[in-house]
Amino acid sequence: MTAQPKRMFDRREPRLVLQLRTGVGQAGRAFDAEIMNISTGGMLVRTSSDISQNDPIQVVLPQSGAVGARVVWSAEDFYGCSFDTPISEDELDSVRDAARFHSPFREAYGVDHETLGARIKRLRTASGFTMVELAQKVGVSKPTLWKWEGDQVRPRHETMGILAQQLGVGELELVYGAPRLGEEVASLEGDEEQGSLADIVRASRKRIAEAAGVDEVSVDIHINWGNE
Structure with a gap:
């Protein structure tokens, strides 16, 4: 597929640079992919599977689940994509959390950190x-x-x-990875075992921020996975 140097979103827009394993679907097929960077308007995806620029795609995000997008340029295994509808800042936080707590030793986990x-x-x-x-x-x-x-x-x-x-x-x-329903996330305060790791982290960040009187983006939670 020939590379096309089109911009998938405004270059001035802040992006998250990360590496998050997820899935992409197109024309009834589902295949493994990685999000390399993302903004509210689009993302850069890497996959060894061929993605057509003619058909819409869906990519799984931690909070919203399958989100619609289109490929606007490609180069080898990299695909620049534009979202059909811009995602929210909350979704960007969810992607950041999911990427941060992904471990290479947990290959079977999806964006919600469940097998x-x-x-x-x-x-x-x-x-x-x-x-x-x-x-x-x-x-x-x-x-x-x-x-x-x-x-x-x-x-x-x-x-x-x-x-x-x-x-x-x-x-x-x-x-x-299936996104959680709002009531499931709200129930984390009473029973954290019902939520995925990403859900628990988001709920904990919110509670810490409220207690400290700061914005959630000022709260970072780190997990030491050890040398597994």
């Missing part, structure tokens, strides 16, 4: 399905669903769409 299996289990529980009920609706056995939730095996591509539909999320978000 696929943990996400399936959480969404199943939130939907009120037993393992037997969901397995029947998807057309698999209970042991198969148990293996999915235990991250022993991944659902096949043709099954993933059915599973996502039953769980009430898009396939792209099921694979790469």
